[in-house]
Amino acid sequence: MTNMAADFREDTVPITQATWRYIVVAGVLFALAAVVVARMALLAFGPEGKLILQSENAYYLKPSPKPRGLIYDRSGHLLAGDREVYELDINLNEVAPTDIPRMAQEIAAVLSLDTKVLRKRLLEAKSEGVPSVMLSKEVTKSQKAALERRADEWVYKDKNGKEVKPLSALNFVLTTARLYPEGDLASNVLGFVPPLAERGYGGVEQFYDALLRGGVEMQKHSYAPWVVFPTEGSQPASLYLTIDRNLQRAAEEEAAAAVQKTKAEFAVIIVADPYTGAILAMATSPHPPLGDYDKLMAYIKKWNAFNLAIEKPYEPGSVFKTITMAIALDIGAVKPDTEFDDTGIYTVSGARIYNWNRGAWGKQTMVGCLAYSLNTCLAWVAHEKIPQNTFYRYLNAFGFGDLTGIDLGGEAPGGAMTPTTRDSYGRPLWSPADQASQGFGQAIMVTPVQMVAAISAIANGGYLVTPHVLAYESMGGRRFAYHPEGRGQVLSPSTTATLRKMLTESLPVETKTALVPGYSVAGKTGTAEIALPDVGYSTNLTNASFAGWFPADKPRYVIYVWLSKPKTSPWASVVAAPVFAEMVKRTALIENVPPDDVRKRFEGVSQVTGKK
Amino acid sequence: MDTVRVLNQTYKELPWRKRIRYIATALAFVLAVGAFFFLEVHFSNRAILLGRQAQRLQAEIQNNRLEIIILQGQLAEQTSLKHLRKVAKRLGYRPLTLQDVHYAPVPAWALAEDSPRPTLQAPVVPTPLPRKYTISLAEWLSEEVLYPRATR
Numbered sequence: 001m002t003n004m005a006a007d008f009r010e011d012t013v014p015i016t017q018a019t020w021r022y023i024v025v026a027g028v029l030f031a032l033a034a035v036v037v038a039r040m041a042l043l044a045f046g047p048e049g050k051l052i053l054q055s056e057n058a059y060y061l062k063p064s065p066k067p068r069g070l071i072y073d074r075s076g077h078l079l080a081g082d083r084e085v086y087e088l089d090i091n092l093n094e095v096a097p098t099d100i101p102r103m104a105q106e107i108a109a110v111l112s113l114d115t116k117v118l119r120k121r122l123l124e125a126k127s128e129g130v131p132s133v134m135l136s137k138e139v140t141k142s143q144k145a146a147l148e149r150r151a152d153e154w155v156y157k158d159k160n161g162k163e164v165k166p167l168s169a170l171n172f173v174l175t176t177a178r179l180y181p182e183g184d185l186a187s188n189v190l191g192f193v194p195p196l197a198e199r200g201y202g203g204v205e206q207f208y209d210a211l212l213r214g215g216v217e218m219q220k221h222s223y224a225p226w227v228v229f230p231t232e233g234s235q236p237a238s239l240y241l242t243i244d245r246n247l248q249r250a251a252e253e254e255a256a257a258a259v260q261k262t263k264a265e266f267a268v269i270i271v272a273d274p275y276t277g278a279i280l281a282m283a284t285s286p287h288p289p290l291g292d293y294d295k296l297m298a299y300i301k302k303w304n305a306f307n308l309a310i311e312k313p314y315e316p317g318s319v320f321k322t323i324t325m326a327i328a329l330d331i332g333a334v335k336p337d338t339e340f341d342d343t344g345i346y347t348v349s350g351a352r353i354y355n356w357n358r359g360a361w362g363k364q365t366m367v368g369c370l371a372y373s374l375n376t377c378l379a380w381v382a383h384e385k386i387p388q389n390t391f392y393r394y395l396n397a398f399g400f401g402d403l404t405g406i407d408l409g410g411e412a413p414g415g416a417m418t419p420t421t422r423d424s425y426g427r428p429l430w431s432p433a434d435q436a437s438q439g440f441g442q443a444i445m446v447t448p449v450q451m452v453a454a455i456s457a458i459a460n461g462g463y464l465v466t467p468h469v470l471a472y473e474s475m476g477g478r479r480f481a482y483h484p485e486g487r488g489q490v491l492s493p494s495t496t497a498t499l500r501k502m503l504t505e506s507l508p509v510e511t512k513t514a515l516v517p518g519y520s521v522a523g524k525t526g527t528a529e530i531a532l533p534d535v536g537y538s539t540n541l542t543n544a545s546f547a548g549w550f551p552a553d554k555p556r557y558v559i560y561v562w563l564s565k566p567k568t569s570p571w572a573s574v575v576a577a578p579v580f581a582e583m584v585k586r587t588a589l590i591e592n593v594p595p596d597d598v599r600k601r602f603e604g605v606s607q608v609t610g611k612k
Numbered sequence: 613m614d615t616v617r618v619l620n621q622t623y624k625e626l627p628w629r630k631r632i633r634y635i636a637t638a639l640a641f642v643l644a645v646g647a648f649f650f651l652e653v654h655f656s657n658r659a660i661l662l663g664r665q666a667q668r669l670q671a672e673i674q675n676n677r678l679e680i681i682i683l684q685g686q687l688a689e690q691t692s693l694k695h696l697r698k699v700a701k702r703l704g705y706r707p708l709t710l711q712d713v714h715y716a717p718v719p720a721w722a723l724a725e726d727s728p729r730p731t732l733q734a735p736v737v738p739t740p741l742p743r744k745y746t747i748s749l750a751e752w753l754s755e756e757v758l759y760p761r762a763t764r
Contacts, residue, residue: 030639037642040650041645043656067677077688078688081681081685181685225659226662589713
């Protein structure tokens with residue numbers, strides 16, 4: 001201390017009053033700086049800072065509308081979208097019981113509800129102390145605006161002079177509901193989403209529900225302002241179908257016209273690509289009405305099906321002769337010129353089989369059997385030319401009695417009597433007469449889509465395709481193409497080439513109403529009598545079908561027509577074949593398929609120029 | 613109290629140069645501490661602002677996505693077959709028939725190929741990757757360097 005004091009004395013400068021002022025000001029500034037620093041330290045590492053850090057792990061859930069995935073046709077036209085709707089709740093804690101009757105009246109008038117029912121419901125909920133009641137899940141934008149307008153208009157002052165707006169207790173939550181810009185177009189393919197439900201039923205909506213699923217999602221929101229939870233992964237996919245809206249519209253119009261003209265119970269038309277199994281149009285008339293849920297339920301109840309094209313098995317009749325002939329040709333049991341002497345009756349195990357006109361057609365080749373659609377001939381082929389095991393092995397390979405795997409909800413497998421079929425006591429039900437009947441398309445139940453797959457195999461060289469409606473899905477900005485696995489080679493290419501030639505030759509003989517000027521077509525009619533309980537087969541009630549493709553030499557489109565119980569004529573050649581011809585015309589126009597002569601001329605040109 | 617007086621006296625007797633040095637040191641210390649906490653608070657503040665902005669943008673993206681879907685539906689209604697047919701009818705157009713279509717030969721034009729067809733054969737079994745793509749470094753050392761095969 002002594003040394004220090006000595007040092008101080010070296011150049012001691014007296015502290016003046018001015019210096020003191022500087023020291024005081026410096027001290028104050030220093031103190032202020034220290035306070036600021038201390039405050040910053042507290043903010044950074046004190047209890048407030050810790051609280052903010054802790055909030056990093058804390059979050060709350062908030063409802064957020066998640067629109068259901070969109071469905072497009074193959075050209076990107078929207079078939080099923082979403083529209084803006086609101087979920088409407090009422091906070092009963094904010095409502096006086098005396099206001100409820102008028103409130104029910106106001107709401108019911110806008111939402112088209114029953115005033116009495118609504119009033120009762122609200123009064124009961126209020127008396128039970130229920131805090132909130134959901135009034136509707138599909139309030140439209142205009143209804144919301146109307147209710148908000150009414151809320152502003154209905155104002156009164158309570159006993160304390162406070163302004164009361166009873167309808168301000170209404171709470172609108174934004175959500176979405178299905179929108180069908182094309183109306184009921186392809187409704188049987190699309191499926192439906194019931195009100196108040198998030199799950200889809202029938203068609204694409206059911207099959208791809210997991211991809212399309214939307215609804216109201218409880219989304220995580222962090223209390224920490226710098227934490228953002230990702231939401232990208234939960235976005236639903238958009239589906240692009242193989243359906244073409246123009247072809248679909250044409251098929252629906254033709255189906256509706258056919259029902260009207262023939263007074264049929266219903267009609268089904270399918271247009272498909274035989275090489276890929278892509279369904280380009282799948283029309284039913286009547287079709288499910290998507291706009292009105294009550295009518296839709298009535299439709300499903302009436303037909304016991306949503307999509308008649310995949311859910312209604314029926315006896316196809318003579319169109320099935322193409323399958324029998326294909327099997328016989330494939331195993332080498334018959335050739336196109338194999339002869340059958342038709343006496344007009346063929347007897348198997350005591351059962352008598354007649355031709356459609358009960359006539360005898362004499363000696364006929366296999367082409368003639370198809371051209372005149374002889375039941376006796378095809379029963380003979382099925383029963384005598386094809387071994388039992390082989391016949392059923394082929395039916396199994398074609399997928400009859402099994403699902404085709406089409407990507408639509410609710411497909412039915414159909415079925416047939418086989419040698420292994422037993423009744424509940426284990427007794428065999430099958431007899432050789434069943435095999436003979438199945439040869440010409442009776443005693444077997446198939447769905448139109450199964451027949452489309454089988455006919456496609458004949459058209460494409462023997463490969464059994466999986467019918468499908470999804471072209472690709474789009475998710476997170478990426479597209480995933482859908483190529484379903486095929487179901488194998490069921491016929492040899494040479495068999496199908498022979499059969500294609502036979503069907504092309506036999507069609508003009510069988511029915512001229514299926515022909516289209518300028519275009520070569522191939523196919524077969526089918527008229528199947530309908531079995532009635534305790535009566536047997538009816539001669540008046542039939543299933544009239546036509547299965548065919550065009551161009552005949554280079555199949556690009558398989559078209560299947562089924563009319564159930566036509567009244568004007570029971571014959572497929574009269575009622576179903578013209579529908580096929582109309583569909584060929586409309587498909588050629590929409591798909592820009594040139595007539596055969598033009599096509600062949602240009603094919604020749606491209607061969608000459610080497611551009612093929 | 614004595615200590616304060618002594619310190620006060622000592623400070624009064626300090627030479628100015630030394631006083632300034634002490635004051636500067638103290639101020640530098642306060643500034644350093646202040647700067648550290650300033651940066652800490654500043655970065656936290658930036659993180660909060662940007663986080664809020666990100667949250668706002670996220671909400672905006674969701675709203676926009678919803679709005680796009682709704683507008684897409686409205687546009688689809690305006691371009692639906694039903695609507696377009698009405699417009700076409702109003703404009704005096706009639707549906708085309710096959711008879712209306714005429715084909716004219718255009719030199720050097722080749723008929724468009726059909727859409728690609730999938731192969732009708734059984735799916736091709738993928739061939740296994742060559743060993744050079746699957747071999748580990750240890751295996752490579754062992755096979756190629758340490759114990760190379762006599763013949764290749």
